[in-house]
Amino acid sequence: MTATISTAQGGALTILGPDQTDLLRDLDRTITRWADEAGAREIMPPPVYPLSDLEKFDVYENFPHLQFVGGPLDVTGAPPAPVEGSFASGDVRPSFLGLPHSSCYGAYLYFEGRSVAPETTITLINRCFRNEEKYEGLRRLLSFQMREIVALGSFEHTQQVIARFTDRIEEFAKNLGLELNKEAATDPFFERDSGRALLQRLSPVKHEFQADGLAIASVNTHRNFFGERCRITVDGTGEHAFTGCVAFGLERWLAVLSDRFDGDLQRARAVVNAAAS
Secondary structure (H helix, E strand, C coil): CHHHCCCCCCCCCCCCCHHHHHHHHHHHHHHHHHHHHCCCEECCCCCCEEHHHHHCCCHHHHCHHHCEEECCECCCCCCCCCECCECCHHHECCCCEEECCCCCHHHHHHCCCCEECCEEEEEEEEEEECCCCCCCHHHCCCEEEEEEEEEEECHHHHHHHHHHHHHHHHHHHHHHCCCEEEEEECCCCCCCCCHHHHHHHHCCCEEEEEECCEEEEEEEEEECHHHHHCCCEECCCCCECEEEEEEEEHHHHHHHHHHHCCCCHHHHHHHHHHHHC
């Protein structure tokens, strides 16, 4: 696959133009303002993590098909050179870095081994990387930006944040003239044979907001999975924190807005900013 990856128009990677960048920034400012109004503080994660960190979340068991990993070049001998866009496996030392496929992992790693208030809310944006079967320009990229709002603490708090942002997403889309479908989806965070996995099947913990068949946002309830894995406890109770998150794939929003306004991104910006006010 490496040799076919391209930054050309419609490729797996893309360079956003000035108008696209302006619109993406407007969208992100809108979502960040919502987060601020919900009491969220912002953190800034790295774009990659040690494999040992992502391993805690079973990503290499539950999402192996999406993962990219990396390590340094072996320069003990003659400097290796890529051939047809790839290095040979023997030219690369063992991989120890993982490229995340979701932004929220940084939130749980930030609070690892710590105690949080029952109503903790943070926001973060990061590059996400996904090894997809096919790429579709801005609709589906190898690397894209995801803004998330993460709630930690009590279960009630996570549900309040999810309900609040569900309303925000639906109202915003209506003001933009986007028709959204809210669909139950599955993310296998939990061990497949566990009681929590059964509960997830009986009561979905992930809902996607789809425009023209494309998921552009989602709300997710993780129960106390990440609280347990990162030993995050709640002030006053000592119990493992519950978590939930709201995610926005920013390039996907660009894609649907470009379609909605027939490629007129200046008009799209004007409508976005009016809808956000």
